[in-house]
Amino acid sequence: MSEEDNALVNQSESSSFEDLATAHEIEEAKLAEAAAAETEKPIENKTDEWQDVLGSGALLKKILKPGDESEGLRPHRSDICRISYELKIRGGSGDIFEKRDHVKIYLGDNEILQGLDLALTLMYKGEECLLQIAPRFAYGDVGLKPGENQGLVGESTPVNYEGPVIGPETWLEARLELHDWSEEPEHETLPIAERMEIGTRRRARGNWWYGRGEAQLAVQLYRRALDVLDEAEGGITEPTPTGELAPTSDELRALLEERLRVHNNMAAAQLKAGVYEAALQAVTRVLSCQPQNAKALYRKSRILSAMGRNSEALDAARAAAAAAPDDAGARKELHRCEQRATRDRSVERRLAKRMLGTQAPKGTPDKKPSKAKMLMWGLLSLLVGVASVLVYRYKMQGH
Known part of the structure; x- marks a missing residue:
């Protein structure tokens, strides 16, 4: 700005x-395919393994505690989800730099980091998981520096970041739990x-x-x-x-x-x-x-x-x-x-x-000749006159 x-x-x-073309619809389509594929897997194979959620390696998920799959229900866009999560830098000191408990968010509104938002669409009630989040679904190319606003949803005043510098290549590790959700009420x-x-x-x-x-x-x-x-x-x-x-x-x-x-x-x-x-x-x-x-x-x-x-x-x-x-x-x-x-x-x-x-127009000759051109024409005229006199004398001598 x-x-x-x-x-x-x-x-x-x-x-x-x-009229704004975004990658969000593409990611949602990938998530839908991933959700369909996941339901076909046996339950025992859904834990203790990293799942490539988007098929690009940019968002990996490992289930720590399975959720309630009895009804096969997951939250949808605009649902109000009650979640807890904690974030830390992957491969870093292991310190948690952001932790929220039982915070309410509107799914799909990107009120939290995109990696968390996307993962919630594949979770069941009560499920707890670990996530590895690529920079593009975390803090992007801008990163996050100490003293900058973390943009925590639900906070009345800005909360400044106090952890180490998060650069454009920094992956995050998250622990995410979906407690429950409800449909967004009619605004009226x-x-x-x-x-x-x-x-x-x-x-x-x-x-x-x-x-x-x-x-x-x-x-x-x-x-x-x-x-x-x-x-x-x-x-x-x-x-x-x-x-x-x-x-x-x-x-x-x-x-x-x-x-x-x-x-x-x-x-x-x-x-x-x-x-x-x-x-x-x-x-x-x-x-x-x-x-x-x-x-x-x-x-x-x-x-x-x-x-x-x-x-x-x-x-x-x-x-x-x-x-x-x-x-x-x-x-x-x-x-x-x-x-x-x-x-x-x-x-x-x-x-x-x-x-x-x-x-x-540019490039057209001037109507009035310059002094240099006038001098050149004068010299030529003089030379022509001298040459004419010499030719005449030569002819007279010949007679």
Whole structure:
């Protein structure tokens, strides 16, 4: 994220995802195949051996305690799973650097490391297992350094990492237990306070993924946050013609404001992922309720610039700078758009001159000879004259 983008993002915490191609669907397909193959194995062969979950060696699983397979049920995407886990570096000192007991997560939302999330789809109630997780399903190329936010779900304040440096080639070893799970309730049945809690934690986790350069995973979390923050039938009315929110309860107002924060953050993630149309839709939703939202105006300018709509980007940049005159990022964006507009006007003038014939094309000869050319022609004329005189005298002598 650029410095100017950070300046506006930090002022307030901060489409569709169908047009973002991710590897998640591929991994889910692999998991489905692995689950089908696993059910065909005899129970006695499922313990004391490492199973290659994805078939690529990137996620290995060994069952320590079999779960309840009597009904053959496993959790599915969006189910609320109650789990315990601990993490350590494979081949390291053996120290546990992260441990959570009986924490609730929404399966498939990447609220935990991807390796843990994927493994849960192959576990039964009460099952306990060991996992070996490749970097791509752990902390990726970014890794994790002491003092950085671990992004622990369910924590009201950020928890900083205190273990050794985890590099881009670091494998992890995990101990994971699935206690039980339940289906996600219909959002309409949840009280507003609970919706706010769920939506806020999904946005926070999306911010964590965005900060690590995982824009697509961030969009997934933001979309899930929007699902639970939707209150179409709860009293939120359309904005008034002036752009101000219509009078409503404090709870509903807070819910809508949180929803707008999510849209704003999702626009940044979609911009980073190159999905410009979806990003523009996200900021448009924000500006329809908050026309002077400086962060949305700033991002709208960035999005329009990426789309090549420079004149519209300049208008948005001017509005952002007017809404936040003291913000360095907004001023820098305006300066960049003004410079681009100046260059565009210069190019247009040159093209107009050439089209109208008021400027000679490059490579055409000058209409007025230069002094060097005039001197050369003068010398040639003199030589021709001298030669003519000599020829005439020679002929006369011959007669």
